[in-house]
Amino acid sequence: MFEELATTQPAMARRLATELSDGTFAQASLFAGSRYSGRMTAALEAGRILSCSSEGRKGQEHCSCPSCKAFRTLENTNLVIVSSRDHQSVIETGMQNFQRLRNDSSRLFLSRSVRTMLLQYHGVLMDQSGQKNQTAYDAAAQAGELLLQLSNLPSDASQSVVDKLVKNLRTVLKPLFAASKRSASVSISQVRAIQDWSDMTSMDNAPKIAIIESIDQATEGARNSLLKMLEEPQPNIWYILLTEYPGRIMQTILSRVRKYFFPAIDEAGRARLLRDVFFVDPSQFDTLESYFLSGGGVDSAQASRLARQFLDGVSGKTRYSLEDLAGFASWVDETGQISYVFRLILQELEQVYLQEKISSEKAKGVSDIMGETLNQAMVYNQNHRLAIEGMYYRLMEKFNE
Numbered sequence: 001m002f003e004e005l006a007t008t009q010p011a012m013a014r015r016l017a018t019e020l021s022d023g024t025f026a027q028a029s030l031f032a033g034s035r036y037s038g039r040m041t042a043a044l045e046a047g048r049i050l051s052c053s054s055e056g057r058k059g060q061e062h063c064s065c066p067s068c069k070a071f072r073t074l075e076n077t078n079l080v081i082v083s084s085r086d087h088q089s090v091i092e093t094g095m096q097n098f099q100r101l102r103n104d105s106s107r108l109f110l111s112r113s114v115r116t117m118l119l120q121y122h123g124v125l126m127d128q129s130g131q132k133n134q135t136a137y138d139a140a141a142q143a144g145e146l147l148l149q150l151s152n153l154p155s156d157a158s159q160s161v162v163d164k165l166v167k168n169l170r171t172v173l174k175p176l177f178a179a180s181k182r183s184a185s186v187s188i189s190q191v192r193a194i195q196d197w198s199d200m201t202s203m204d205n206a207p208k209i210a211i212i213e214s215i216d217q218a219t220e221g222a223r224n225s226l227l228k229m230l231e232e233p234q235p236n237i238w239y240i241l242l243t244e245y246p247g248r249i250m251q252t253i254l255s256r257v258r259k260y261f262f263p264a265i266d267e268a269g270r271a272r273l274l275r276d277v278f279f280v281d282p283s284q285f286d287t288l289e290s291y292f293l294s295g296g297g298v299d300s301a302q303a304s305r306l307a308r309q310f311l312d313g314v315s316g317k318t319r320y321s322l323e324d325l326a327g328f329a330s331w332v333d334e335t336g337q338i339s340y341v342f343r344l345i346l347q348e349l350e351q352v353y354l355q356e357k358i359s360s361e362k363a364k365g366v367s368d369i370m371g372e373t374l375n376q377a378m379v380y381n382q383n384h385r386l387a388i389e390g391m392y393y394r395l396m397e398k399f400n401e
Helices: 012-024 038-053 066-072 087-101 104-121 134-151 160-184 190-198 220-231 267-276 287-295 300-316 322-337 338-354 360-379 385-400
Strands: 028-033 079-082 206-211 239-243 258-262
Touching: 012 038, 012 206, 012 287, 028 038, 028 220, 038 066, 038 206, 038 239, 079 190, 104 160, 104 220, 104 239, 104 360, 104 385, 134 160, 190 206, 190 220, 190 360, 267 287, 287 300, 300 322, 300 385, 322 338, 322 385, 338 360, 338 385, 360 385
Parallel strands: 028 239, 028 258, 079 206, 206 239
Antiparallel strands: none
8 A cells, every 4th residue: 555655755655554454544634735745646545445346455556456457547437536736747747758768657657647637527527517618528538538549559669659649649638738727726616516426326336536636726615615515425435635735724624624744755755756757867856846847848947037036026126127027927827837936936035034135024925915816816717927917016015115
């Protein structure tokens, strides 16, 4: 159990394995931690173990029961994921790795990365109108067909065959990447659909697993519906919530979940993953996030430079023209990396505060404005360019107080 997680989060792997073995794993859990700390990996493995139908080898790593086999490629019909992560960067990295390595591990990583995104187009989440998201659901179905081709691809397939399959997959996924940038929040319709699904009896009474990511970015209606769902969960269903910001979640929700806090992966773990799993030089990337962003075409060094220039501009340290602002806002909007860039700006703000160049009151005010802007952009799907431009003028006022 949790062999993959144990390489980077040994304490958490032991705790989860013990609770699942003892049958004490709660029906509602919250996995909190920074990006790329293993929360989704842990949630998926917990789901596999809970769904395992083997009597003698329940939950073992190489269990070959139908449920475990389906879970390894995330083809289990009793699994639903609502996720707002940076799918494009991870999937683009996965496609490049498969083209480069063409081995079973890179094939599996690509397949699971794509299906993690596709599971938010599970049939149970289909919009009641049947039309609103039809284009996305059609694209998800086409992507699923290409993943079947990927799984059946011979191990000795030529480079040209691999490249063609990846090209087709990238084309099909394009509208889904665009949709994920436009809609980052958990909606009330999604939560209600999961509730309806929870109330239905599954075939053979098989366990159901619902993974909901970034619940801190949910709309008010979604939060209230989730609260009702967690109050009296149906038997044989498990809810696993994922978040980077547990402090933003309603206390009434927090009181109904068992909490797990995932620390950031240390340097040794980062190097091990880059070297032994992705076969790249660990010295090239200071974080796992920078590695995946690079695969998605985002230059981490450029992002840091733009974030620093923005903060210097609003603080009056350097001249920052309207053209600079427009260029920065457009870059963030095009890349879809508003959350990442905001974290970089806050890191720069922390350094300014530690150097005693700004008061604690002013630093908190700036942080609050940025947090409010990000929350509104995510929850209400606000245009990122407009959000940044509006925030710029608010921050200038705060610095000039």
